[in-house]
Amino acid sequence: xxxxxxxxxxxxxxxxxxxxxxxxxxxxxxxxxxxxxxxxxxxxxxxxxxxxxxxxxxxxxxxxxxxxxxxxxxxxxxxxxxxxxxxxxxxxxxxxxxxxxxxxxxxxxxxxxxxxxxxxxxxxxxxxxxx
Numbered sequence: 001x002x003x004x005x006x007x008x009x010x011x012x013x014x015x016x017x018x019x020x021x022x023x024x025x026x027x028x029x030x031x032x033x034x035x036x037x038x039x040x041x042x043x044x045x046x047x048x049x050x051x052x053x054x055x056x057x058x059x060x061x062x063x064x065x066x067x068x069x070x071x072x073x074x075x076x077x078x079x080x081x082x083x084x085x086x087x088x089x090x091x092x093x094x095x096x097x098x099x100x101x102x103x104x105x106x107x108x109x110x111x112x113x114x115x116x117x118x119x120x121x122x123x124x125x126x127x128x129x130x131x
Contacts, residue, residue, distance in 0.1 A: 006009045008114040015110025016103050020044055022113065028106050035109065049112040055105035062104070063097055 011021040020026035028040035028046060037047045071077050077085070112118075 005116065006114045008111065011114035012107045012110040015106035015108070015113070018102065018106050021048065021110035028109065029046050029102060033102055033105060046109070048118045048120070049109045050117065051108045051112065055101060055108045058100045058104050058108070059097060062100060063093060067093060067096055 006022075010024070013104070014021045014024040014027060018028050020028055020039040020042060022044040023039060023042040026041035026044075028035060035046050035049075035051070038045055048100075049083045077089075
């Protein structure tokens with residue numbers, strides 16, 4: 001039996017905030033990127049929504065387009081001594097990536113919740129069917 005569809009917008013926004021995509025009250029993570037097994041407010045099973053490599057790819061895409069590409073337009077990037085500029089740039093990129101990754105993962109889990117995709121649906125992937 002197919003689950004009823006959930007609204008995508010509110011579910012993704014709740015996930016971006018680090019909250020349960022079902023109710024918006026419970027915490028989604030119990031550590032930096034570790035998903036709670038169940039929501040403490042509504043008892044929703046949060047561990048069944050897959051967030052394998054998707055959040056990492058989206059975070060890399062955001063970092064590249066929002067941070068790295070604009071930096072290439074500043075002449076100081078090309079003229080500065082790498083001994084000074086490289087640690088500053090890499091530190092900033094690391095901080096940006098570490099700040100964005102949990103939010104993207106929360107939004108991804110919210111999207112999986114809204115679409116009704118669960119970890120048991122992994123057998124339906126087309127790459128697995130080719131084997």
